[in-house]
Structures are given as C-alpha cells and as structure tokens.
Amino acid sequence: MAVILSIFIGLHFTSNQAQAASKEPVLKIGMEANYPPYNWTQTTDANGAVPIDGSKQFANGYDVQIAKIIGKKLHRRVVVEKTQWDGLLPALTSGKIDLIIAGMSPTAERRKAINFSNPYRKSTFVVIVNKASKYATAKNLQDFKGAKLTAQQGTLHYDLIKQLKGANREPAMRDFSAMRQSLSSGTIDGYIAEDIEYESYHRVNPNIVAVNLNKMSGFNVPTDDSITSIGVKKGNTKLLNSVNDILAGISNKKRDQLMATAVKEQPKAGNSSSTTTKKENWFMAIMRQYGGMILGGVGMTLLLALVGTIAGFFIGLLVGIVRTIPAPKSAGKKWGLKIVDWILAVYIEVFRGTPMMVQAAVIYYGIAQLWHLNLNRTVAALIIVSINTGAYLAEVIRGGINATPKGQFEAASALGMTHSQQMWHIILPQAIKNCLPSITNEFIVNIKDTSVLSIISVSELFFVGTTVASQTFEFFQTYFIISMIYLILTFSITRIFNLIERKLEGPKNYNLMANQIQVEDPKETGFEHEQ
Numbered sequence: 447m448a449v450i451l452s453i454f455i456g457l458h459f460t461s462n463q464a465q466a467a468s469k470e471p472v473l474k475i476g477m478e479a480n481y482p483p484y485n486w487t488q489t490t491d492a493n494g495a496v497p498i499d500g501s502k503q504f505a506n507g508y509d510v511q512i513a514k515i516i517g518k519k520l521h522r523r524v525v526v527e528k529t530q531w532d533g534l535l536p537a538l539t540s541g542k543i544d545l546i547i548a549g550m551s552p553t554a555e556r557r558k559a560i561n562f563s564n565p566y567r568k569s570t571f572v573v574i575v576n577k578a579s580k581y582a583t584a585k586n587l588q589d590f591k592g593a594k595l596t597a598q599q600g601t602l603h604y605d606l607i608k609q610l611k612g613a614n615r616e617p618a619m620r621d622f623s624a625m626r627q628s629l630s631s632g633t634i635d636g637y638i639a640e641d642i643e644y645e646s647y648h649r650v651n652p653n654i655v656a657v658n659l660n661k662m663s664g665f666n667v668p669t670d671d672s673i674t675s676i677g678v679k680k681g682n683t684k685l686l687n688s689v690n691d692i693l694a695g696i697s698n699k700k701r702d703q704l705m706a707t708a709v710k711e712q713p714k715a716g717n718s719s720s721t722t723t724k725k726e727n728w729f730m731a732i733m734r735q736y737g738g739m740i741l742g743g744v745g746m747t748l749l750l751a752l753v754g755t756i757a758g759f760f761i762g763l764l765v766g767i768v769r770t771i772p773a774p775k776s777a778g779k780k781w782g783l784k785i786v787d788w789i790l791a792v793y794i795e796v797f798r799g800t801p802m803m804v805q806a807a808v809i810y811y812g813i814a815q816l817w818h819l820n821l822n823r824t825v826a827a828l829i830i831v832s833i834n835t836g837a838y839l840a841e842v843i844r845g846g847i848n849a850t851p852k853g854q855f856e857a858a859s860a861l862g863m864t865h866s867q868q869m870w871h872i873i874l875p876q877a878i879k880n881c882l883p884s885i886t887n888e889f890i891v892n893i894k895d896t897s898v899l900s901i902i903s904v905s906e907l908f909f910v911g912t913t914v915a916s917q918t919f920e921f922f923q924t925y926f927i928i929s930m931i932y933l934i935l936t937f938s939i940t941r942i943f944n945l946i947e948r949k950l951e952g953p954k955n956y957n958l959m960a961n962q963i964q965v966e967d968p969k970e971t972g973f974e975h976e977q
Contacts, residue, residue: 470522470523471521471522471523472522472523472524472525473513473516473517473520473522473523473524473525473544473545474499474525474526474527474542474543474544474545475509475510475513475524475525475526475527475543475544475545475546475547476526476527476529476534476537476538476542476543476545476546476547476548476677477505477509477510477526477527477528477529477534477546477547477548478528478529478530478531478534478548478621479498479503479505479507479526479528479913480621480622480623480912480913480916481507481548481549481621481622482507482646482708482712482713482916483507483508483642483645483646483705483708483709483711483712484507484508484509484548484549484642484708485505485506485507485508485509485510485526485547485548485549486505486506486507486712486713486916486917487503487504487505487528487913487916487917488503488504488505488506488713488917489502489503489504489735489736489738489739490504491504492506493506493711494506494510494511494514495510496510496513496514496524496525496526497525497526498525498526498527498528499525499526499527499528500822500823500824500905501528501742501905502738502739502742503528503739503905503913505526505528506708506711507708507712508567508704508705508708509547509548509549510524510526510547511704511707511708512547512566512676512696512704513526513545513547515692515696516545516547516676516689516692516693519688519692519695520688520692527542527543527903528903528905529543529903530620530621530900530901530903531548531598531599531600531601531620531621532599532600532620532901533807533811533901533902533903534546534548534550534677535556535559535560535677536807536811536815537811538560538677538678538679539559539560539679539680539811539815540811540812540814540815540820541679541814541815541818541820542811542814542820544679544685545676545677545678545685545689546560546676546677546678547676547677548677549567549640549674550674550675550676550677551569551601551602551670551671551672551673551674551675552565552670552673552675552677553602553670553671554668554670556677557670559680560677560678560679560680561677561678561679561680561682561686562675562676562677562678563675563676563677563678563686563689563690563693564675564690564693564694565673565674565675566674566675566676566693566696566701567642567673567674567701567705568672568673568674569640569641569642569672569673569674570640570641570658570659570660570672571603571606571638571639571640571641571658571659571660571665571667571672572638572639572640572641572643572644572656572657572658572659573590573595573610573636573637573638573656573657573659574629574636574637574638574639574643574644574647574654574655574656574657575593575629575635575636575654575655575657576629576630576635576636576653576654576655577653577654577655578653579635579636581593581635581636581657582655582657584657585662586662586663586664587609587610587611587659587662587663587664587665588611588612590610590611590612590613591611591612591613592612592613592614593610593613593614593635593636594613594614594616594633594634594635594636595607595610595613595614595615595616595634595635595636595637595638596615596616596617596618596619596625596628596634596637596638597618597619597625597637597638597639598618598619598620598621598622598625598639599618599619599620600618601618602667602671603637603638603639604618604638606638606659606667607638609659609664609665609666616634619637621912621916622639622643622647622916623912623915623916623921625637625639626647626651626919626921627915627921629654630651636657638659641656641658642705642709644656645709646709646712649709649712650919651919676689676693713916713917713918713919728920728923729923729927732914732918732920732923732924732927733927735918736914736917736918739910739913739914740907740910740911740914740927740928740931742905742910743905743906743907743908743909743910743911744907744931744935746824746896746904746905746906746907747893747896747906747907747935748893748935749828750827750828750831750892750896750899750904750906751831751889751892751893751896752889753828753831753832754828754831754832754834754835754892754896755831755835755885755888755889755892757828757832757835757836758831758832758833758834758835758836758838758839758888759835759836759839759885760836761832761833761835761836761839761840762835762836762837762838762839762840762841762842762843763839763843763874763878765790765793765794765836765840765843765844766839766840766841766842766843766844766846766847767843767847767869767874768786768787768790769787769790769791769840769844770844770847770848771783771865772865790840793837794837794840794841796837797833797834797836797837797838798837798838798841801898802830802831802834802895802898802899803898803899803901805830805833805834806826806827806830806898806899806901806902807901807902809821809826809829809830810823810826810830810902811902813826823902823903823904824904826902827896827899827902827904827906830899831892831895831896831899835888835892838888839881839884839885839888842881842884842885842888843877843878843881845881846876846877846878846880846881847869847873847874847877849877849880850873850876850877854868854872854873854876855868855872855873857872858871858872858873879950882943882946882947882950883943883947885943886939886940886943886944889939889943890936890939890940893932893935893936893939894932894936896908897909900912907928907931907932908928911924911925911927911928
C-alpha cells in the first residue's frame with residue numbers, strides 16, 4: 447500500500463510538472479525564500495510573487511524580481527525551488543535547479559563547485575547589534591573583544607568573525623530568522639551580515655544598529671566575497687552567457703529601485719495581526735493568516751510518518767523473518783543464507799548508525815547527481831523514512847521472534863507444521879503483538895524526526911513553522927504553536943495505539959483448564975447444591 451501510494455504521489459507530481467512544462471518552459475530558481483529583502487515566502491501572488499514548486503505558497507523579493515527579468519528574456523516561466531542554504535549547491539550540481547539566485551557570494555571555494563555570473567549587487571559588511579549594547583559604538587576591530595558573535599552557516603560571514611580579535615565565535619546558525627531571534631533574546635551580542643540585512647531588519651526592529659566593518663582599519667574582504675552573483679552549473683556555458691548578457695542590460699538605477707521596493711514590501715513584524723480587530727490575540731492572528739499553511743505542514747508530517755511507519759514495518763517484518771530462518775542443512779543454502787544475512791546486517795547498521803538528515807541529503811541529491819534520476823522530494827522523503835524505519839523495526843521484530851518461547855516452535859513442529867506455517871500461524875501473531883509498543887514508539891519518533899527532512903525542503907510542520915516565524919517575526923509564538931501541534935499529534939497516536947493493544951489482549955476472564963459449564967454461574971445452570 448505504501449509503495450503504491452508513493453508511486454501515485456510521484457506520478458501525480460510528475461504529471462503536473464509535465465503538463466506545466468508542455469505549456470511553457472520552466473526556469474527553476476533555487477533560493478531559501480527566507481532571507482528578506484532578497485527573498486521571502488508569502489501566501490499569495492501579490493506584488494509579482496512567483497509560485498514555489500510543490501506548494502501553494504509564493505516567493506518574492508529582490509532575487510525573485512531579478513529572476514523574473516531573466517526568465518522573461520529567456521522566454522521561460524520562473525518557478526522557485528525553496529531550498530535550505532546548505533542544499534543550494536547540491537541542488538544545482540544535481541540538476542534539480544537551473545540557477546541559484548539567493549544573495550550568494552562567489553567565494554573561491556564555491557567557484558570550485560559551480561560557475562558564477564557577473565555580480566548583480568555589491569555589499570558592505572556590518573555587525574548588527576542591539577542599540578543598547580556596548581558594542582554599538584565600536585570604532586575598530588578590537589572593540590568587539592568578548593562579544594558573542596555569529597553568522598549564517600556555510601557563508602563567508604562566519605569566517606569574517608576571525609578578523610574581530612578577541613570576539614567569541616558562537617556556533618553558526620542556519621538562517622537569519624534564527625539570528626534575529628537570538629539577538630533579540632540576548633543569547634548573542636550580534637551577528638555579521640550585509641548592509642541590506644540591516645536595512646531589512648531595522649524596518650521591523652528600530653532598536654538595532656549596524657556597525658560598519660568596511661570602514662575599520664585592518665578589515666579585509668576579497669572582491670569576490672563582497673559581491674552577489676548568480677550560480678550556474680559547470681558546463682552550462684550557454685545559460686551562463688545568457689544570464690550575463692541579461693544582467694548587463696539591467697541598469698544600476700533599476701537594481702536600486704528593485705531593492706528599494708523589496709525592502710518596502712518585505713514581511714513586517716505584526717503582519718499576522720489584524721488591522722481591523724486590534725484585540726485579536728496572537729494565536730488567532732497567526733492561524734487566521736497562516737493556518738492553511740500550518741495545516742498543510744501537519745498533513746505532510748502525518749503522511750510521512752504514517753506511510754513511513756507502515757512501509758518500514760513490512761520492511762522490518764521481512765528482514766526480521768529472514769534473519770531468524772534456521773540454518774539449512776545444505777552447505778550451499780547455508781552459505782547463501784549467511785550472505786543474505788550479512789547484507790541485511792549491513793543495511794541495518796548503516797541506517798541505524800547514520801542520521802536521517804544525512805541519509806536524506808545523500809539519497810535526494812546523490813541519486814540525482816550520480817544516476818541523473820530526479821526524484822520528487824515527497825517521494826524521496828517517503829523512501830527515506832520507510833527505509834530508516836525498516837532498519838529499526840527489523841531488530842525489534844527479530845527480538846520479538848527470538849523472545850517467543852521455544853516450546854511454541856516445538857509444539858508446532860510436533861503438529862507437523864513447516865517453518866513458514868509456524869511463523870505465520872503461531873510465532874508472528876505473538877511477536878507482533880509483543881512488539882506493538884516499540885512500533886508505536888517508532889511512529890511517534892517518525893512524527894518528530896520528519897523535521898530533519900527540511901534539509902531537502904519538504905514542507906513538513908517544522909519547515910512550515912520556520913517559514914511562518916520568518917514572515918511574522920513572532921518566533922516564540924509560532925514555535926509554541928508548532929510544539930503544541932507536535933504534542934497533540936504524539937499524544938493522540940499514543941492513545942490510539944494503547945486502545946489497539948487493549949483490544950489485542952482479548953478478554954481476561956477465562957480459564958484455560960476449565961470447560962464452559964465449569965466456569966458458568968451454578969445458579970444460572972441450575973446445579974447449585976443445597977447445603
């Protein structure tokens with residue numbers, strides 16, 4: 447059933463994409479859609495937003511408008527592939543996207559993997575701190591001594607902290623939403639970013655200041671690191687030349703206008719608040735505007751957890767049965783079984799010994815890069831969760847089979863049952879019943895662990911929550927709602943499986959050693975003796 451559902455989903459998405467492609471060629475743009483004013487996510491197509499592939503959401507911002515100009519010149523329809531920062535390069539090299547337009551600098555390390563266009567924006571580097579911070583008046587690099595600073599993971603910004611002598615380099619963060627929240631909560635003293643990030647953040651938080659690093663003596667940044675360019679896959683010279691020609695036709699005045707418009711139209715704090723009902727509480731405000739997006743994330747989370755657990759159960763059941771087959775008497779069969787058992791043991795160790803996030807990246811991007819098989823991200827996620835769950839449940843079921851008393855096997859053998867008959871009619875019903883608590887636990891783990899699939903940009907609950915938080919700037923409120931939804935889901939699943947366990951236990955008021963007459967009430971049968 448799970449396999450059929452996965453194939454159906456894959457065919458559904460492939461069919462939709464094929465239909466769209468037949469109408470007009472598509473230009474797939476990779477970006478976070480979570481870095482205003484360069485790019486962000488919104489629920490409508492207002493202000494010239496473009497659709498985000500595989501969702502009902504839209505992307506907008508400076509990068510999107512640049513992409514639209516390129517798409518128009520190339521006569522291709524722009525579609526955004528919403529991808530986390532760490533996944534942009536593998537998405538491009540594996541052919542899942544055509545261009546990276548995400549405020550990316552063409553550093554020397556990145557140039558080894560992909561090509562870059564001519565710059566479409568030049569930046570100034572700043573440290574964003576709270577206005578009341580003692581570092582707000584820093585005049586030179588040494589003034590940041592003792593400051594807890596961070597930057598986005600996988601960017602040049604994080605390396606720049608080394609030039610601020612004495613500053614404490616805190617762990618890098620995944621996106622600017624997390625850094626904004628950390629700064630406002632006081633867990634960091636500041637973060638390094640570009641000047642446009644300050645302009646963007648300052649519009650929604652006037653209590654911050656930007657300390658210009660470019661004006662400080664001793665601060666050095668290579669030219670390639672201070673510009674923003676478009677990423678193109680190596681070997682695609684035709685597309686690279688076309689992009690450069692189009693960029694050359696966009697004047698500096700036009701670029702400044704696009705950025706000014708993006709800063710003006712970017713999501714602002716309080717956007718989730720109603721303009722007509724000022725007394726509307728934060729929960730109703732967020733759910734009113736983003737409730738559909740959040741419910742979509744809940745549906746995707748449940749789909750991945752349910753299908754992954756069911757498919758994983760059957761995988762684990764098959765593996766568990768094979769690994770408990772008695773050693774055959776024939777030497778050839780015995781060695782064949784050992785080889786199969788060794789392969790299954792490797793499968794279990796690999797998928798239990800590596801994080802699901804790493805498995806997702808390897809399977810989703812690796813298959814596309816090595817075999818040019820472009821899996822739909824939802825289908826890829828279902829496969830990843832199913833295989834991972836199967837590895838864990840294989841050992842659970844094997845343990846359940848081995849825990850069955852040997853007397854059960856001996857009694858079945860005495861009745862002339864084959865090994866297959868023993869397993870299906872005697873052993874497995876008992877083993878599965880005993881394993882049900884562990885299967886329930888794996889289902890609950892899957893509900894929570896689907897959050898790591900954000901690495902391949904699956905729109906599950908956590909990924910959607912991060913998007914909503916970055917649009918509303920109400921981080922605590924949004925993540926509180928998400929955490930409550932996770933709690934409700936896991937609590938409900940636990941209670942449902944507890945009910946199933948009680949049903950499987952059967953009645954407790956019976957006596958194996960008595961017949962029906964002996965256990966009936968003597969008064970009802972009429973055999974009550976007089977004393």
